[in-house]
Amino acid sequence: MTQKPNNGRGSRDVDLGGRRAVAIIPAYNEADCIQRVIADLHGRAPWTDVLVVNDGSRDATSERAREAGARVIDLPVNLGIGGAVQTGYRYAWQEGYDLAFQFDGDGQHRASRLADLVGPILAGEADLVIGSRFLAGRGMTATGMRWVGIKILSAVISVALRRRVTDPTSGFRVAGRRAIQLFAREYPQDYPEPESLVLLHKQGLQVREVAATMRRRREGTSSIRPLHSVHYMSKVLLAVVMDLVKAPVRLEEETV
Amino acid sequence: MEGEARFFQWQHQVALVAAGAVLLGITLELIRKRRLREEYSVLWVVTAVAILVAGLYPVALEWVAKRLHLDPAILMTFLCVLFLMAILLHYSIVISKHSEREKGLAQEAALLRDELAKLREQVKELRKAPPEPKPKPPALRT
Numbered sequence: 001m002t003q004k005p006n007n008g009r010g011s012r013d014v015d016l017g018g019r020r021a022v023a024i025i026p027a028y029n030e031a032d033c034i035q036r037v038i039a040d041l042h043g044r045a046p047w048t049d050v051l052v053v054n055d056g057s058r059d060a061t062s063e064r065a066r067e068a069g070a071r072v073i074d075l076p077v078n079l080g081i082g083g084a085v086q087t088g089y090r091y092a093w094q095e096g097y098d099l100a101f102q103f104d105g106d107g108q109h110r111a112s113r114l115a116d117l118v119g120p121i122l123a124g125e126a127d128l129v130i131g132s133r134f135l136a137g138r139g140m141t142a143t144g145m146r147w148v149g150i151k152i153l154s155a156v157i158s159v160a161l162r163r164r165v166t167d168p169t170s171g172f173r174v175a176g177r178r179a180i181q182l183f184a185r186e187y188p189q190d191y192p193e194p195e196s197l198v199l200l201h202k203q204g205l206q207v208r209e210v211a212a213t214m215r216r217r218r219e220g221t222s223s224i225r226p227l228h229s230v231h232y233m234s235k236v237l238l239a240v241v242m243d244l245v246k247a248p249v250r251l252e253e254e255t256v
Numbered sequence: 257m258e259g260e261a262r263f264f265q266w267q268h269q270v271a272l273v274a275a276g277a278v279l280l281g282i283t284l285e286l287i288r289k290r291r292l293r294e295e296y297s298v299l300w301v302v303t304a305v306a307i308l309v310a311g312l313y314p315v316a317l318e319w320v321a322k323r324l325h326l327d328p329a330i331l332m333t334f335l336c337v338l339f340l341m342a343i344l345l346h347y348s349i350v351i352s353k354h355s356e357r358e359k360g361l362a363q364e365a366a367l368l369r370d371e372l373a374k375l376r377e378q379v380k381e382l383r384k385a386p387p388e389p390k391p392k393p394p395a396l397r398t
Contacts, residue, residue: 053366075366079359087363094367189359 014047014115017122019098021048021174023114024088025070026081027105031059037107038068044111048101051091055084061105086187089175093184100183101174109172113212117174120208127179127205128197130165131172131212145229153194153236160244161201165209168194172212179205186249191236198243203251263321263328264314272311280304296350299343 023041027034034052041050052065056078065072073087085102092100099121103109113131120126134150150169157168171193175183182203188195197207264272283300286292292300310317321328 071370073366073370075362077358077362079362083359083363086359087366090363091367091370 276308
């Protein structure tokens with residue numbers, strides 16, 4: 001790979017070769033953080049458009065995001081993370097974007113790291129690239145039961161995909177055109193991050209990982225709380241096994 | 257069946273026929289008033305007819321029970337449970353279908369609203385801009 005080293009602070013010029021990129025930010029009651037997240041993207045990844053999918057927030061998320069200059073799509077009802085992210089993918093597919101990033105609305109992800117993800121897609125090696133917290137062995141790592149849970153899940157997903165995946169629950173990722181098409185059509189509802197990897201694999205699409213550091217998440221906002229880890233993990237594993245036996249989706253060939 | 261104790265007394269038969277007829281009547285009435293879609297009524301019509309048949313020809317049920325070496329009462333209970341499970345499964349499928357549709361519609365509504373806002377913006381800008389001179393239509397005859 002020909003990526004220049006990055007200190008993780010400044011913005012970096014990325015040559016997308018004329019391809020258009022959009023960052024999908026699913027947001028539910030994120031009025032406090034959303035402007036900072038959008039400013040981060042505008043400042044450090046100015047080469048990507050920003051789309052906030054407001055998942056029926058009860059606070060001023062939508063207004064704050066518009067003030068910050070993002071394009072905002074307001075869902076009339078709360079669909080949950082899977083439905084919100086899929087709305088973003090439908091938008092990306094309709095608008096003809098070549099790259100669609102997923103980016104958290106709570107400030108966990110770093111806009112300065114977006115450029116690290118695109119390499120394998122531009123090289124045509126992957127349809128989806130995950131920013132993994134565990135590849136570099138530094139930065140934020142999960143602790144306790146959560147770490148065990150992610151390890152087990154990562155083992156199962158790796159076996160299913162026949163390729164090592166260290167961080168299947170990471171929501172820091174980028175999809176290429178084929179993955180955008182698939183996700184616009186079909187996207188898992190319950191545990192979309194790990195489940196979507198199985199879906200991609202079943203459709204014959206390629207998943208790669210690159211190292212990424214993330215900010216420490218604020219207390220209590222993770223969907224994987226330590227006390228619930230065991231319960232969460234058994235449900236995710238069940239969902240993943242179900243995904244493995246589901247019939248594949250039939251997609252139309254894209255006419256260029 | 258002569259000499260054996262019959263499972264169904266005539267009172268049972270009357271009760272079953274009445275129950276079947278009432279259920280069939282209610283179902284048909286609901287369909288007539290368009291409060292029940294035909295699609296979802298099939299199971300109910302089938303059940304009502306099954307109860308009617310059981311009431312009119314109890315021998316059939318007794319014959320099946322004998323063949324299966326089951327007490328007719330147990331066979332009836334078993335059939336009831338089976339039927340309820342079928343209804344529940346049917347509803348789970350319907351609910352899944354509807355939630356998938358609802359999700360798609362919500363997404364579509366949100367995307368269309370965005371599209372509408374964008375178009376409104378464009379219309380506003382077009383109104384503000386000075387009108388372009390109309391190109392002259394080409395002469396029809398020369």
